[in-house]
Amino acid sequence: MAKEVEIDMNLIDSVISNYGGNPESLLMILQDISDIYNYVPPEVIPVLVKRLGIRESLIYSVATFYKTISLEPRGKYIVQVCTGTACHVRGAGKVLQAIEEKLEVREGQTTRDSLFTLEAVRCVGCCASGPVITVNKETYGGLDRSSVVRVIDEYRKAAS
Ligand code: FES
Numbered sequence: 001m002a003k004e005v006e007i008d009m010n011l012i013d014s015v016i017s018n019y020g021g022n023p024e025s026l027l028m029i030l031q032d033i034s035d036i037y038n039y040v041p042p043e044v045i046p047v048l049v050k051r052l053g054i055r056e057s058l059i060y061s062v063a064t065f066y067k068t069i070s071l072e073p074r075g076k077y078i079v080q081v082c083t084g085t086a087c088h089v090r091g092a093g094k095v096l097q098a099i100e101e102k103l104e105v106r107e108g109q110t111t112r113d114s115l116f117t118l119e120a121v122r123c124v125g126c127c128a129s130g131p132v133i134t135v136n137k138e139t140y141g142g143l144d145r146s147s148v149v150r151v152i153d154e155y156r157k158a159a160s
Pocket residue numbers: 082083084085086087088122123124125126127128130132
């Protein structure tokens with residue numbers, strides 16, 4: 001599991017204020033918080049309840065419904081492997097397996113050094129380029145076992 005990070009509540013406050021404290025903006029607020037920390041830290045939940053005037057259960061149901069939002073700490077780099085149909089028939093399974101072997105984690109896990117979290121997702125919208133992975137907001141297509149390992153190596157190198 002990735003390390004928990006120190007949360008800047010002023011930053012959380014400004015995210016909420018960007019949406020005028022509107023409870024209908026809950027999903028966008030959770031997404032923005034996720035963009036900052038790669039997850040929604042638990043200490044943020046009571047703040048959202050108070051500022052948005054909503055029930056805690058609503059936050060949990062929205063956060064658990066959307067795959068892009070996590071309530072668990074995640075790595076610096078979120079590696080998402082598309083396992084949609086088009087990518088599947090082009091070898092997404094082998095790409096996923098190569099990443100699992102390279103990072104020594106299974107899908108859904110975070111590396112011990114908190115650098116990578118590996119996730120399998122459905123279609124990311126560029127099927128013609130499959131198999132496709134995304135690393136944070138970058139997309140890589142036409143991958144095989146060796147090219148995806150090179151992508152991972154690049155990120156590891158950049159982080160060292
Ligand atoms: S199925 Fe992978 S991008 Fe659409």
